[in-house]
Amino acid sequence: MAALAPPVAAVRTAVRRALTGLPGDGPVLVACSGGADSLALAAATAFVAPRLGRRAGLVTVDHGLQEGSAERAAAVAAWADDVGLTPVESVRVAVAGRPGGPEAAAREARYEALVAAAVRHRAAALLTGHTRDDQAETVLLALARGSGPRGLAGMPARRELSGVPLLRPLLAVTREQTRAACAVLGLEPWQDPHNSDPAYARARVRADVLPVLVDALGPGVLDGxxxxxxxxxxxxxxxxxxxxxxxxxxxxxDGGLAVPALAALVPAVRGRVLHAWARELGATPGALSHRHVAALEALVSDWRGQGAAYLPGGRRVLRRADRLFGPDPA
Structure with a gap:
């Protein structure tokens, strides 16, 4: 018997680790664009999942942003049918009119569609093909944006997304390995032009920043x-x-927060408390920024009788005596 090619083995091992012990008896769904990372993930899941007694399906999302995107999505779905993945869905989404830049709008539309598909099929988990390289890019972008420890934490291997477990099995697998796995398996990945479009910050990091770091510090910088x-x-x-x-x-x-209790906290914990409370008050995480939390912090640690702090959506938080209230106490 021929030895299994190392890149294929690496991807299958990563998928097996992610699926072993996964609760529930529903299928796992792979989010697949047709690129090398998600295609290698889908192929590995099609092999591994049945051997663990688990059904595996695939969802591909057509953002409608490029010529031929519908044909690409149809080709991915046809391939998934051929290799025995089920259920298989190709979903068209509307990106125009959403808040934020085009990259953020496409991401929001994509994950809405993926979660909806997972809910429809009572999936045990949704799998995405983010690799070690994607994680390195995320950390660099977080550094550049001053995101703090939460941003530096990058993408978690597992998280809940609207009640659906989202798994990223390939965070320890390199992009080079996924491309090599596709080559060994005779798969032809789609090359997304957005991945090399300098209009996108992540594409610039991928094409310009990471290669310079690797040249200067060696390939171990990605692992670091x-x-x-x-x-x-x-x-x-x-x-x-x-x-x-x-x-x-x-x-x-009375529904507010006690300022003395907040003032006794170390800043790293107090900031998180105020961030979580702001979300409870209705501030959406995507719109809630450092400046909003800093304004709440000032009501605690730099109180001079100032007026309200404002959260996204115009929600007000006020301090009265030793309490914080929001939004708009009676």
């Missing part, structure tokens, strides 16, 4: 960035646990 994400994620999780307990402690029966 991914390891930074893992360490930051562990620290962020610990701080989030502390913040959850502190938020419960700071709540007052």
């Amino acid at each position: 960035l991914a390891r930074t994400a893992a360490l930051a994620a562990a620290d962020a999780a610990a701080l989030d646990d502390l913040a959850d307990a502190a938020l419960a402690e700071a709540r007052h029966p």
Whole structure:
């Protein structure tokens, strides 16, 4: 028997680790654009899942932003049928008119469609093909944007998205390995022109920044960035646990937050408490920024009788005596 090619083995091993012990008896759905990363993931899942007693399906999303996108989506769906994935869906989404830039709007539309498909099919999990290289790019973008520990934590291997478990099995697998796996398996990945379009920050990091870092510091820099994400994620999780307990402690029966309890917290925990509370008040995470949390922080640690702090959507938070209230107390 011929030895299994190392890139194929690496991708299958990563998928097996992600699916082993996964609760529920529903199928797992692979989000597949037809690019090398998601195509290698889909092929590995088609092989691994049945051997673990699990059905595996595929969802491909057509954003309608490029000529031939419908044909590309149809080709991915036809391939998935051929290799025995089921259920298989090709979903067209509307990107125009959504808030934010085109990249953010496309991402929002894509994940809405993927989650909806997972709910329809009662999927046990949704799988995406993000690799170690994607994680390194995410960390660099977070550094450039001043995102703090939460941003440096990058993409988690598992998270809940509107109640659907989202798994990223390939975060320890390189982009080079997924391309090599596709070549070994005779698969022809689609080359998304957006991935090399300098209009997008991630494309510039991929094409210009990472190669310079690798040339200057060696290929281990990618592992170092991914390891930074893992360490930051562990620290962020610990701080989030502390913040959850502190938020419960700071709540007052009148519905506000007790300023003395907030003032006693270290800044790293207090910022998380105020961020979580702002979300409770209706601020959407995507619109909630550092400046909003800093305005709430000023009501606690730099109180001079100033007026309200404003959250996204015009929601006001006021301080009265030793309480924070929001939005707009009676």
